[in-house]
Structures are given as structure tokens and as C-alpha cells.
Amino acid sequence: MKPAIFDHLHPTTTQDALKALAMGGKAMGGGQSLGPMLNLRLARPDSVVGLSAIPGMTDIREERGKIILGAGVTHARIEDNDCAIDLPPMLRHVARGIAYRAVRNRGTVGGSIAHADPAADWISAMTALDAELVLQDGAGKQRRIAVAGFMLGAYRTQLAPGEIITSVEIRSQMRDAHWGYYKICRKVGEFADAIGALVIHPSSRFIRLVAGATGAQPLILTQLGAEIAASAQRPREQAIRDALGTNLPGLDPVKLHLMTTALDRCIQKVIPA
Ligand SMILES: Cc1cc2nc3c(=O)[nH]c(=O)nc-3n(C[C@H](O)[C@H](O)[C@H](O)COP(=O)(O)OP(=O)(O)OC[C@H]3O[C@@H](n4cnc5c(N)ncnc54)[C@H](O)[C@@H]3O)c2cc1C
Secondary structure (H helix, E strand, C coil): CCCCCCEEECCCCHHHHHHHHHCCEEEECCCCCHHHHHHCCCCCCCEEEECCCCCCCCCEEEECCEEEEECCCEHHHHHHCCCCCCCCHHHHHHHHCCCCHHHHHHCEHHHHHHHCCCCCCHHHHHHHCCCEEEEECCCCCEEEEECCCCEEECCEECCCCCCEEEEEEEEHHHHHCEEEEEEECCCCCCCCCEEEEEEEEHHHCEEEEEEECCCCCCEECHHHHHHHHHHCCCCCHHHHHHHHHHHCCCCCHHHHHHHHHHHHHHHHHHCCC
């Protein structure tokens, strides 16, 4: 199908972008998810508001102990470390596993998180890395929100109407974190059937174990993470299965097996046998 007619705008200020959104526009990062939605006429906005010409949106910089990724930074730039600072290795690994290069050339980190596909990579990876989002609304008000908790369910987030994500921020110390990220999918680069992500930063005693591709928001396994931190041992597979079963009752047995395996393998990367 072809999309319904829309104007294609390229504002150069956040204010102009937010004004266009308030008048029935739809934000566009890389268009990799929005494009199909327009084609299928699931989205019929008056205008598509490209965000990439807004200063800061495509910046990657480090300030005040934080790595700041503009929301319009593409997966490919993260994969290539195409910036003046060293990105945490986990970010580069996750970016490399998203789709294929043509999608990574256009798709953006902010667009992926805003879209909130449960099987997508950034929402789980950024939850594990304890990332924060900076959001801006039409009244010029900025707010910060943790990625953990930002997603409310499949394709549902805490983003208010007319609000955009301007950046994603990660503590610089995450560059030194021990991490494991394991994605199970049918073919390399596809959306995930299961995701396991573990981040440990020993000196700040930060640990986060995340199960992604749950069908809804990523699940933080707090208790199991604390047990790993206390014992420095890999949990038995049955303990992972039990933790998932308790937190996600009624999970399909195949999905439970995939998620258990993804978690077990991401933990193995940090705590080898
Ligand atoms: C064939 C294919 C395979 C893929 N495989 C994977 C995969 O393996 N893993 C994975 O994680 N993803 C995958 N994707 C999705 C891809 O990563 C997209 O890039 C991503 O979902 C959307 O990013 P985008 O920048 O293209 O957003 P867009 O398509 O431009 O926008 C998506 C949604 O977010 C909103 N939006 C965009 N930017 C902002 C912003 N800054 N603030 C507020 N709202 C915003 C838009 O209005 C829209 O509702 C795949 C996509 C395709 C086409």
C-alpha cells in the first residue's frame, strides 16, 4: 500500500518540531518502523517531522560523567564507534546485532526506544545499562526518566503526546562494566525471540539482570541479580527458570525455555564455567 498524503517537514529547532507535532505531526527518527506504519496506513499524520536536522539530535558526546547519545544517532554510528569518544563495548555489540546494515544506517536509538517494540534490542540493553532519557514537550519543559520503567507494555511508553526524546544518557563508568548480552533469533539480525542482558559494575556495586523480548516491557530480575552479586556464581538453570516462572506466570513453555537459555548464556559471558 501507499501512505496517505502528508507533508514532510525538517525543522531545525526543537521548538519548531514540537509545534509541528502539536499540529498533528508525527516524529520520525530513521523511519524504519514508521515507514511501514505509514505504508499500511496504520499512521495517517498530517505531517512527518524529521528530527535529524535539530542540533544535538545526532551528537555523541561525554559530559558530567555521562555519555550522551542524541536520540537521532543511528545504530550504525554506534556499531562503528563513529564519534570522538569511546563507546561502551556493550553498546557496539548490541547495535551490530540489530537487523542488517541498511536498517542500521537509518534506524535511531531514540526511535527504537520510542517505538517500544517488545522484541527490539535497545529497550532491554538500555534498561540493563541503567540509561536515562531526556524528554522535551511543546511548552519547552524538559524531564528525565529512567529507561527502566519507561516502557509500559507492547508499543506503549510514558512518552506524553507531543513530547519527544532528545537524548539517551548512560553513566560513563558503564564503559568499564562487565556485561553479557545474548539474543536468540531465528536468523542473525532479526528481532529477538528472547534476550538476556547482565551488567555488573563492581566498584559501584551496580548489578542488573534483564530478560527482554517478554512480549511486553523488559523484566528486571532483581532477586536473581542480587544472588549473583552475593555469590559471584552462575545460578543453576533451574533457578533462572523459576525466577522467570515467578515473574511471568503462564509463560508458554517454548518461550520460557528460550528466555532461560538467553539469560543463562548472557550470565556465562560474565561468569564463565
Ligand atoms: C527489517 C527490519 C528488521 C529490524 N530488526 C530489528 C532488530 O533486530 N532489533 C531491533 O531492535 N530493531 C529492529 N528493527 C527496528 C529498527 O531498529 C528501527 O530502527 C527502530 O525500531 C525504529 O527506529 P527509527 O529511528 O527508524 O524510528 P521511526 O521509524 O522513525 O519511528 C518509530 C516511532 O518512534 C517515534 N519516534 C521516532 N523518534 C522519536 C523521538 N526522538 N522522540 C519521540 N518519538 C520518536 C515515531 O513517531 C514512531 O512512532 C528492524 C527494522 C526493520 C525494518
